[in-house]
Amino acid sequence: MTTTIIYAHPYSxxxxxxxxxKVSEKYKSDYRVIDLYKEEFNPVYSSNELSLFKYGETEDDKVEEYQKILKESSKLVFIFPIWWNGMPAILKGFIDKVFKMNFAYVDSPRGVEGLLTNIDSVDIVTSSKSPTWYLKFFSGNAIQKVFIKSTLKQAGIKNASWKNFGSIKKSTKKQREKFLKNL
Structure with a gap:
């Protein structure tokens, strides 16, 4: 099992x-990166792709490739900016298209039953123009409430943490270096 980093930012x-x-240095060689922009992942459901949804199937080769990688992973690290108080559309599309029924979950008499139990933990590292306290207390706390406590939990992932570097536009080089050092 290995660590998979899912990266969603278009600007190098x-x-x-x-x-x-910095995160890649931490894991040395025991990790893989899924760079959604670099790999030109298409987050949009086509009509035909959506018709396969109820079967948990796909016509997208990238989806199958990513599912294989996720099944071989014991840890995930998501790295992305907070845009409009949530994740970028490309990452939301990744979740929509890759975390399919019969792969990430099944419907059971008690509701959704998660299948990604091979993933022991998830680290979410983000940056935002807004201060972290604003994201948590005034804009709905989408990362914690929706992504961690709903989406990941429903997929069977119980251990997830979120670290945000807020107020990035006002930050100093020293503050950014300190954040990276503490990762």
Missing amino acids: KSFNNAILK
Whole structure:
């Protein structure tokens, strides 16, 4: 089992890219990166792809490739910016298309039963223009409430943490370096 980093930022000189480099150093060679922009992942459901949803099937080769990687992973690290108080559309599309029925979950008499129990933990590392306290207390806390406590939990992932570097636009180089050091 290995660590899989799911990275969602289009700009190679972003702070998120610095986070990716720092996290990659931590895992040395025992990790894989799914760079959604670099790999030109298409997050949009086509009509035909959506018709396969009820069977948990796909016509997208990338989806099958990513599912195989996730099944071989024991840890996930998501790295992305907070845009409009949540994750970028490409990452939401990744979740929609890859976390399919019969792969990430099944419907059971008690509701959704998660199948990604091979994943022991998830670290979510984000950056935002908004302060972290604002995201948590005034804009709905989408990462904690929706992504961690709903989506990941329904997929069978019980151990997840979130670390955000807020107020990035006002941050100093020293503050950014300290955040990276503490990762």
